[in-house]
Amino acid sequence: MGEHIQEPRMIRSLAAASLAIVFTAISAQAETESQVLAACMIEHSTETDVAAMKSVMLHALQDQEDEATASLLKFAFSATSIATSDCGMSLSDLDTPLFEDAMQIYGEHFGTVIMERALSFLGEFGE
Numbered sequence: 027m028g029e030h031i032q033e034p035r036m037i038r039s040l041a042a043a044s045l046a047i048v049f050t051a052i053s054a055q056a057e058t059e060s061q062v063l064a065a066c067m068i069e070h071s072t073e074t075d076v077a078a079m080k081s082v083m084l085h086a087l088q089d090q091e092d093e094a095t096a097s098l099l100k101f102a103f104s105a106t107s108i109a110t111s112d113c114g115m116s117l118s119d120l121d122t123p124l125f126e127d128a129m130q131i132y133g134e135h136f137g138t139v140i141m142e143r144a145l146s147f148l149g150e151f152g153e
Contacts, residue, residue, distance in 0.1 A: 060127035066113035067105060067132050075104050079136035105132055 078101040085094035109115040109125065119125055 058127070060124050061131060063109065063113055063115070063124065063128035064131035064135065067108045067128065068135050070108045070112040071104075071132075071136075075101065075108075076136055076139055078104060079133065080140050083137065083140060101133075101136075102129070105129060 078097060081097040082094055082101055085091075085097055106120055109120065109128070110117065115125060
């Protein structure tokens, strides 16, 4: 029985270490325009955006390509709406490396949020 309690703690520890490495690498970089845009988008996002990314991840992990694509489109539409309505981007700006880089940062942020919540749940479950 003790082995089952150890396993979630080990997974949580490995994931936390991975996140720490990612955060260290990101914070070591100078803040770019893409990072500023992504921060604005994150600031204006809601739990609906978290749920949309979670849906993308769940469908992708279950090899449900159509559902994953539909969820990704919903997530991307919300992100572009935030970028244009709240963060000063124009529609023509959406087809630039600046926006593409910001979208990558934005998506990684939500992936991290979802993983942290899952690890927190595992921590509560293992106690």
